[in-house]
Amino acid sequence: xxxxxxxxxxxxxxxxxxxxxxxxxxxxxxxxxxxxxxxxxxxxxxxxxxxxxxxxxxxxxxxxxxxxxxxxxxxxxxxxxxxxxxxxxxxxxxxxxxxxxxxxxxxxxxxxxxxxxxxxxxxxxxxxxxxxxxxxxxxxxxxxxxxxxxxxxxxxxxxxxxxxxxxxxxxxxxxxxxxxxxxxxxxxxxxxxxxxxxxxxxxxxxxxxxxxxxxxxxxxxxxxxxxxxxxxxxxxxxxxxxxxxxxxxxxxxxxxxxxxxxxxxxxxxxxxxxxxxxxxxxxxxxxxxxxxxxxxxxxxxxxxxxxxxxxxxxxxxxxxxxxxxxxxxxxxxxxxxxxxxxxxx
Ligand code: GTP
Ligand code: MG
Numbered sequence: 001x002x003x004x005x006x007x008x009x010x011x012x013x014x015x016x017x018x019x020x021x022x023x024x025x026x027x028x029x030x031x032x033x034x035x036x037x038x039x040x041x042x043x044x045x046x047x048x049x050x051x052x053x054x055x056x057x058x059x060x061x062x063x064x065x066x067x068x069x070x071x072x073x074x075x076x077x078x079x080x081x082x083x084x085x086x087x088x089x090x091x092x093x094x095x096x097x098x099x100x101x102x103x104x105x106x107x108x109x110x111x112x113x114x115x116x117x118x119x120x121x122x123x124x125x126x127x128x129x130x131x132x133x134x135x136x137x138x139x140x141x142x143x144x145x146x147x148x149x150x151x152x153x154x155x156x157x158x159x160x161x162x163x164x165x166x167x168x169x170x171x172x173x174x175x176x177x178x179x180x181x182x183x184x185x186x187x188x189x190x191x192x193x194x195x196x197x198x199x200x201x202x203x204x205x206x207x208x209x210x211x212x213x214x215x216x217x218x219x220x221x222x223x224x225x226x227x228x229x230x231x232x233x234x235x236x237x238x239x240x241x242x243x244x245x246x247x248x249x250x251x252x253x254x255x256x257x258x259x260x261x262x263x264x265x266x267x268x269x270x271x272x273x274x275x276x277x278x279x280x281x282x283x284x285x286x287x288x289x290x291x292x293x294x295x296x297x298x299x300x301x302x303x304x305x306x307x308x309x310x311x312x313x314x315x316x317x318x319x320x321x322x323x324x325x326x327x328x329x330x331x332x333x334x335x336x337x338x339x340x341x342x343x344x345x
Contacts, residue, residue: 011219012257014097014126016090016117019043019082021105022133022237027079030060030212031289035079038294044262045086047093047240048079048293049309050253056289057212058329060205064148064213072219076307078255079291082113092231092323096238096255098126099218101211106135106167110174111255118178120201129196129214130182132171136201149199149207150186164199172197185210187311191218234328235261235306239269240292242320243311248282250317253292254326255309261328262303267314268334268341270324275341276316277334284311 015023024036024044031050036042053074058065078091080086094100094117102117104110121128136143140160144152152159168184175182175195185196196214200207236258245251252269261267263283269276284298285308292309304310312326325344329337 008073009258009305010073010076011098011215012096012255012307013215014077014078014080014093014100016080016094016100016120017082017103018105018108018111018113018117019084020324021082021103021111021114022110022202023082023101023103024048026101026103026131026133026200026208026211027077027207029101029202029208030077031056033289033291035291035294043083044079044081045083046081046293047089048291049078049240049253050077050291051075051286051288051308052077053288057216060146061209061212061216062148062210065216070216070220072216074288075215075219077307079293080314084113087116088323089219090117091120092238094124094126096257097124097126099215100126101215103131103133104171106132106164106171107137109167110178114286115178116342118148118180118337122179127192127218129185129191129198129218130171130175130201131207131210131211132168132197133202135164135199135206136204138167143201143204144206146205146208148209150210152206153154153199166198168199185214189240233259234330234332235259235265235267235304235326236328237261237310237326239320239324240309241322242317245311245313248313249315250320251284252312252314252317252320252326253309254312256304256306258306259328260303260305261299261310261312266329266334267312267326268328268329268337269317269320270341270345271319272321273319275338276280276320277329277338278314278316280312280314284313285309286311286326
């Protein structure tokens with residue numbers, strides 16, 4: 001390919017689904033962490049963001065994702081809560097997404113927040129795959145840790161495979177009822193026309209290589225043009241959380257979905273009463289594979305390009321609100337940027 005690789009934006013992958021179906025556990029498997037275990041009652045209560053570099057994706061996916069076949073820098077995963085009370089956070093996460101993983105517990109099938117997630121994906125026109133999670137709980141299942149799913153599936157007893165198939169075909173039927181043509185992922189040729197259903201286990205890692213390969217393929221093939229838009233322009237982002245940090249006062253955890261954001265930039269942020277205009281004092285980046293929601297150690301950086309999760313330290317952020325837009329003021333009049341932020345609130 002050409003030398004445009006550095007200008008390709010990291011795709012944003014939202015993870016959506018019903019409470020307890022295994023969204024955070026799946027991300028824990030991919031990034032090698034244990035965030036879910038630290039959550040009260042294993043309930044996610046905020047949107048998270050984790051940058052997973054291409055090298056990590058390739059390590060997890062083995063032969064299914066070779067570094068040299070992709071120009072993408074990696075994937076930015078957005079974790080969302082599945083508990084029914086957090087519907088605003090689910091739409092916010094869905095709105096940020098380029099592509100999505102809909103996580104469905106194979107035993108439970110579609111549940112109310114699965115339906116809600118499907119509505120968000122339909123409304124935003126976001127391409128997605130289904131991770132049919134907890135395949136390891138199928139009676140008689142013989143686990144093959146971290147293996148691609150097809151050989152593991154083919155190697156199960158007839159009885160175990162039949163039990164899993166029943167659950168998978170029920171999910172495929174539920175997708176069809178929701179208006180989506182779907183099939184087991186190894187039968188899907190065109191992942192934009194047909195939804196691929198991938199049996200996975202966040203516990204044993206089976207199917208995770210396949211899931212990553214499908215996400216990388218979807219991003220590379222279908223998102224490339226969109227992701228080349230405006231990568232060098234003024235940064236645009238969404239506030240995930242407003243947090244007190246010792247030594248910095250109120251800070252913003254932000255997902256930058258477009259352009260570049262730099263230390264010293266003037267930004268406009270949506271606030272309680274009116275947009276806040278301030279100057280970035282420090283940009284703090286979580287380490288690769290770290291969940292910004294729980295990260296304690298940040299690297300101070302001079303600039304961050306989309307897509308990324310970053311903590312912004314700046315004066316006067318006390319009245320900033322979660323969900324609000326953040327815009328860098330560069331090459332346009334301040335008044336225009338303030339107006340853009342107001343129109344998005
Ligand atoms: P919310 O964020 O609250 O919506 O939940 P979640 O979808 O993030 O679920 P979470 O990852 O916290 O997992 C819920 C429970 O299911 C935990 O006890 C996990 O250990 C368990 N679990 C998740 N994935 C698997 C899996 O593949 N197999 C098995 N056996 N258990 C799993
Ligand atoms: Mg969770």
